[in-house]
Amino acid sequence: MNVMEAPQKFKSPYGEYVIIVDKTGRKYRVGEDVKSITKVLLGYPIGRRLLLLGAWMSFFFGSVLEYGWGAASSTVISHYGWSLAEGFFNYTVYVLFQATITALLFQWLREKGLISPRRALLMGGAMLMIAYYLFANSFQPWIAYVGYAAIGGVGAGLGYAVGGAVVNKWFPEKRGWRLGLANGAWAYGSVPFIILYIYAFNQSDFQEILYITGFAIGIGLIIASFLVVDPPKYWWPKDVDPIAAREARLKSRELKVNPPPIAQWTPREMLATKQGKAQMVSFTLALAASLFNVAFYAPFGAAMGFTGGVLFAVGAAGFAFTDGLGRPLQGFISSIIGRRKALTIFYAFMGLGGLGVLYAGLAHLPILWAILAVATGAVSGACFVFDWLLIADYFGENYIGRNWSIPYALKVVGGAFGGIIASVILTFLSGGTWTDVVTGAPITITNFAWTVVFWIGAAFSLIAAALVWFLEKPPTLEDYIKVRKKLGEPIPPEIKEKINQ
């Protein structure tokens, strides 16, 4: 094995291993078998395929709260007699708990070894069931906020956080389509439920449909909990030489467009770079536009009179479907043309596509509306995939868990726009008052109001595209040294060695 220093062998309950450090300071723990690790930690041996299935299920069954909301919202709001803002406040609360609270808190507990993914998901499944029971019986809005949106948000958030890290940690040498496939389930996992909401969700079977939803996704998450576990820190598959894999990647075509990180950046260092700051802003803006699309495409289609037809189902369910399936494809495209260029194109397309959806709807062209909704869906999840890919490529793998979760925690800002803020703007611009915002008075949203919020979403996407293109170039060695000096940290030996080369 081509290593920088003769590795010392260590013993663990899972077998023997060595620690290898590459030129960027990235650590690899090599030698332990997957099944030996899972046997010790879970009590039964499972391989990487089942771990991938567990991660995929974690995403799949948590997704309906986010992607099913748009299709379910009209029936829920009319059933309870809520205002648009009262209804969509659920979405904002859900995002707050799913992303911000869960990502930060759970990630912290997990990194310290204070909770296992299995225990987290097991409880997450129960939370989803309780959340939907309360949602089906929210005779006052606050029951939905603290019961359904908050409890369900934590349950779904546990699924998201567990699934993402399981794929990342168990497939360090070949994430590619696996991460896209699993992460995409976060969107296309909701498709069966969206179809259910479009065709069978009405006042007469309101509770039954929500009970079915909660029971199905809760059981799904509980089953997934038996197929998830983290590997030891820095684990690397024993049959792949990490240094040779890195060298091969350095020679590959992809290197030209996606160079590996020049160092392993801590969260503090990442945030001290202009790329890190730009990623925080561009991710938040793109995410706001994306969550607006997720939450409002279906209600907008319904407002334009498209309900009842197959095209409405195609547009609403197709959006979530391509949002999910588009993610592995985005990863693949970015490996050919480069992360930065690909992400710029995807964000720009999301902005322009959103305007297309708006004007196709306003012109009452259901076929064009459905086509554009499906096409925009294919790029709407880009921010989530690239938060992993870009940060891993730019800032390394040693601190990926925490580096990823920092921008992701800002999802609540996007959730605020895609939920309460957009609905308040829609209400005011349609001639409504605060009374209409906080009470269940029915209000007809005007075309002008739809136009304004869609344009805000498009502007967010286009600004995010510009930030990625102009500010998010891969950090250089000079950037790293500058940041270390700025933070008063010494230059690591492996970096000094690089400077001298």
Added chain:
Amino acid sequence: MSEKEGWTLHKGLINVSDTIVYVLGWVILLLGFGIDVIGVQSHNANIVAIGIAVNWIGILIGIFSGVIGNRRIPPGYGEHG
């Protein structure tokens, strides 16, 4: 922290195994659910509020069971990983 056979013991806020705390979290979560059902059946918002509060106590105890109780952390995980 104390070490035994490569595993580390994270001492919690109380001297009880984290598994017991986790199971207790589950019990409280389900108790809260029972109160939720009673509140919904009687259409009483106050009872539902108590039920949801109990749900949250159960969730927090379950999720933070490794902080509250003593947790054995396998080698390669946690701060010493």
